[in-house]
Amino acid sequence: MENTTVETMMDFDVPARDLWEAITNPSHFKKWYFHIPHFTTTVGESFDFYESEARKYLHHCTVLEFEKGKKFVHAWEHPNQSKGSSILTWIVEPIDELHSRLILRHEGLDSFSDAGSNFTPESYQMGWDAIIKTSLRNYLYLIEKLHFSININATKERVWEILWDEESYKIWTKPFGEGLSYNGDLKQNGRIHFLSTDRTGMYSDVVFFKENELVVFKHIGEISNFQEQELNESSKHWTGCFEIYRLMEINATMTELEVEIDVTNDHIEYMKKKFPLGLEKVKELSEQ
Missing domain, CATH: 3.30.530.20 (START domain)
Structure with a gap:
C-alpha cells in the first residue's frame, strides 16, 4: 500500500x-x-x-x-x-x-x-x-472568533435581501461608519470589496455561498485608493480570517440570523459593541 x-x-x-x-x-x-x-x-x-x-x-x-x-x-x-x-x-x-x-x-x-x-x-x-x-x-496572533445572533420576524429571503441589497447594506452597517458599501460577485468563488468612503477597505473571497442560507467570506487583504494591496506586516496577521452569515428558519415567519467573525485583539471590544447594533438594524428593516 x-x-x-x-x-x-x-x-x-x-x-x-x-x-x-x-x-x-x-x-x-x-x-x-x-x-x-x-x-x-x-x-x-x-x-x-x-x-x-x-x-x-x-x-x-x-x-x-x-x-x-x-x-x-x-x-x-x-x-x-x-x-x-x-x-x-x-x-x-x-x-x-x-x-x-x-x-x-x-x-x-x-x-x-x-x-x-x-x-x-x-x-x-x-x-x-x-x-x-x-x-x-x-x-x-490574539485573533478571537466572536458570535452574534438575533431572531427576526421575517422570512429567510427577506432577511437575506436586507443584508445584501446595496441600499439596505449601507443602512444596517451605519454603526460601523457612514457610507459603507461593497461591490463584486456575491457568489461561490466570487471576490468582494468592502469599502469605506475614504477609498480604503478590505478584499475578500466568497468561499461558500448558498443563497438565502449561508455565505462565508475569507478576508484576504487591504484596499487603498480602491486598489487591492499586497500583504503587509499588519494584514499578513489576519489574512485568511473568516466572516460567516447563517440564516436558519425557526418557522414560516421567523428567522434566526447568526454571525461568526474572526476579530483581531485591538478590535474585539469595538465589534462587541457595534455588531449587535448592526443586527438590530437588520431586524428593524426586515420586519418593516
Whole structure:
C-alpha cells in the first residue's frame, strides 16, 4: 500500500519557544486545537480524544518520539472507523529570535482507506491547513472568533435581501461608519470589496455561498485608493480570517440570523459593541 503523506508548513511571528508551548501545552492548545484530557509527551504512553462534544470520531495516539522544543511524533489512529495507523510529526524550527516555523507531516494516510470519504488524504490536507493556518495562527496572533445572533420576524429571503441589497447594506452597517458599501460577485468563488468612503477597505473571497442560507467570506487583504494591496506586516496577521452569515428558519415567519467573525485583539471590544447594533438594524428593516 502506498504511504500517502500530507504536509502543512507555516512561518509565525513568534519565538520558537512560544510556538512550542502552543502545540504541546494543553492549557494552550485546548483553545485552538482539541481538548485532550490525558495528554502526554512520554514516549510509549498513549492519549485519546474526540474532535468535538459530539464524540463521533475517537482518536487514539501513542507517543513515538519527543525532543523538547523541536520535535513531537505520535501515532494517529481511528479505532472505531479503521484498522489503519498513521504517524503525525510536529517540528518547530527557529528562524530568528522573534520568528519560527512549524512543519506538520502526516504519513500513512492510505491505511485509512477502509474508513470512508471523510478520511482521504485530501480531507486531511484541508483539515490540517485550516487548523494550522487559521486556528493556530489566530491563537498566536490574539485573533478571537466572536458570535452574534438575533431572531427576526421575517422570512429567510427577506432577511437575506436586507443584508445584501446595496441600499439596505449601507443602512444596517451605519454603526460601523457612514457610507459603507461593497461591490463584486456575491457568489461561490466570487471576490468582494468592502469599502469605506475614504477609498480604503478590505478584499475578500466568497468561499461558500448558498443563497438565502449561508455565505462565508475569507478576508484576504487591504484596499487603498480602491486598489487591492499586497500583504503587509499588519494584514499578513489576519489574512485568511473568516466572516460567516447563517440564516436558519425557526418557522414560516421567523428567522434566526447568526454571525461568526474572526476579530483581531485591538478590535474585539469595538465589534462587541457595534455588531449587535448592526443586527438590530437588520431586524428593524426586515420586519418593516
